[in-house]
Amino acid sequence: MRNFKKLLLPAVVALVLAAVNFCLNYALIPYSYVRIMMHQIETQEYDTLFLGTSHGLNGISPKIIEEKTGGRVMNLCLGGEYPKDAYYLLKQACKKSSPKTVVYELDPGYWCTPEGQRGDFNRVFYEMPWSLTKLEYFFAKEWKLDFRAALFPWFYYRSQFRQMEEILAVKRGQEYQNFGAGPFQNEGQGYADGFMQNALATGPKPEGKLELWDEQEKNEDSFRYFEKMQAFCEKRGIRLIVITTPVPSETLEKYAEKFEESDRFFTEYLKGLGLEYWNYNRPERKIKDFDYSLNVYTDYEGHMWAGQAEQFSAQLGEDMIQ
């Protein structure tokens, strides 16, 4: 009886916390296309996987690549996806699929900045189903982070409390239950055909804070996990290609030195690993009849509008089959 009483306090605290956590996770974390991606890699098999950052998410149309290459294609690129996230996404995807090709979309900024701890940075971990890979991912990603990131996933979505009603409505709807992309359509962009389609934006474009390559600030974790990804692909006989999507000519001119430096560094680095690197900002990779002006991008960083993405994907598909 005495032991029972002693355990009552921690048990009640743990139970109430678990209940509150469950409710707040449900009410505050909005539906995201990461859930769709996870569902797709859990239920379908793919021949080609794309991993990378928001440039890949906005710039690579799986449908067009499928048309070109003939195999099934999945775009798993995400804003804030570091090589570490890409590696675990790949491992998770390979539980169901046996891809022949993996294309990694490389944004040099992700190789010289520390992982941010805001917004969607924890999304992949949260949406990943329970498995050994998730446990491994936990030790790789959550282990050194603020404990609230792992214990209270809703922590980074507290600001959504005003949208709670909307979030709940979406989660109770059919689209959520059926992993539909309907809730992600809005005026500026929409998730459709397996990638984020930006509308053609007019007017001045935001310059924001461009994360440019800086060799002094190398994020060792990015290199380590990329090499793990390479070893994983090699072991399974998967062809690994590394690409960088084209950025607006205005950006390229303004930061020419940084882009050249990055190209030099990664060409050398990837050559050392025996990998192909297709940097679409290099003169010899310029795409014919492709508009490089800022007009067809949503920002200086180089997020393309959907039409441009399809044109780029067509070229990428061509290059892949060659």
Place this chain on the structure above:
Amino acid sequence: MSLVSMEFLLFAAAAVAGYYWIPKRCQWMWLLLFSYIYYASGGIRVTCFLLFTTLTSYAAGILVEQAAEKIPDKKKAKRRGKQVLASALLLNFGILGVLKYTNFALHTVNGLFGTEFGSLQFLLPLGISFYTFQSMGYLLDVYWGRAKAEHHLFRFALFVSFFPQILQGPIGRFSALGEQLYASHPFDGKRIERGCLRILWGYFKKMAIADNAVIFVDAIFGNPELYDGLGLMGVLMYSIQLYCDFSGGMDVVIGIGELFGIHLDENFKRPYFAVSITDFWHRWHITLGTWMKDYVFYPVTLSGWMKHFSKFAKKAFGKQMGRTLPICLANLIVFFVVGVWHGAAWKFIVYGLYNGLIIAFSGLMAPAYRNWKKALHISDKSRAFHLFQMARTFVLVNISWFFDRAEDVPTAVLMMKNTLRRLDFRQVLEPGIEIGEASGTTFTVVALGVILGGCLLLFAVSVLQEQGKDLAEIFTRQHWLVKAAVYLCLILALPVLGQPSGESGGFIYAQF
């Protein structure tokens, strides 16, 4: 391993669980094992520095003791002891000095002589200032005969490396900590409860108050020209941030110590209730203050050259000054060292000297103050005078925070000037420069509310503690439902009210 990381939480939980599961006589070994795992998680190379300090101070302690016991000639024994002590101090403080201050010295030389020495890359072991001070304090205690040398190497290694305190203190004394570390501790539910409460309270102070205040501090001190009307707010926020960050970290550390049945020294005693700068240093970073008092202030005051100076001052300025001036000089030296300890930059030296000068000035003016109070019929016991003293001390302390936090001394002076010339709190929410906008924190008003609410709660708790109430003891006597409610409120306040603790998750004093 940051104190706010998942890694640390699970590490501490595993350490506590195993501690009460293994045979009691092995508990200290368990702590040593975990302490070294903890330190080695920061890198094997930095662990070599810890090992070096442990081995040199262990060997020096025994040699000093042996010299006193085994050499029959007292003079020879003293000389031998002194040689060993000096070598150990030189080696350990030398390492600390080289690793921490070489670049500062090079920059100063460059500035003075126009040379172009480049910065050198040094490995800076975490908590080096804390464990060096702790082990050198032990060595001085052995030399002065205040403590017996520890002959068990591994037990001594635990004293130097005890994991909760190694990163940011408190700086422990061998006489108080040694026995506790090596004794066996049976499971004590009440103590565990107290420990958990203390840990949660520490996290609350750090995450809910300090991390909200840091939004304002970083913005204002990072852009003093843009926020020229917010100097006062910046420094007030910094005083909140620094106190809640450092004392919150101490609460976590002391709370973890409690989980092992080990009582670590208190480092804070409601410092903003201090009535003078001297009193402030008796309440703020207490273990550093007492270390400085015992190992710098007294040796300096009692040294031969200080006696000569005292004699000279007595002759030149009279009996009263002859007594006061050496103390003032010793205080200046102590606070110069405190400033240097805080960091390798001139602003920290100015910060230390500022404190030393105020204390020295107060010492010199003490007789005049007494006369003025008598003439003005001011009683030391009056509440109004007490409040005045608190407010005066708070203002003086906040002036020192300008030096501590600003980029450099000229920026600190500029911010102080702006504080006097121009106050414009509207800048906090001014469109275009709204605080928090740049860092993506769009909840400026909410953050202000959380800081205010948190400070009110902290104030209420501090008043009760100042009245001598043991709140943790009161808590443990409550009905379990009340306890559950308190735990839940504190735990949920961390994600609801807290800001992310930065990418490094760092406590300010964990970088020393």
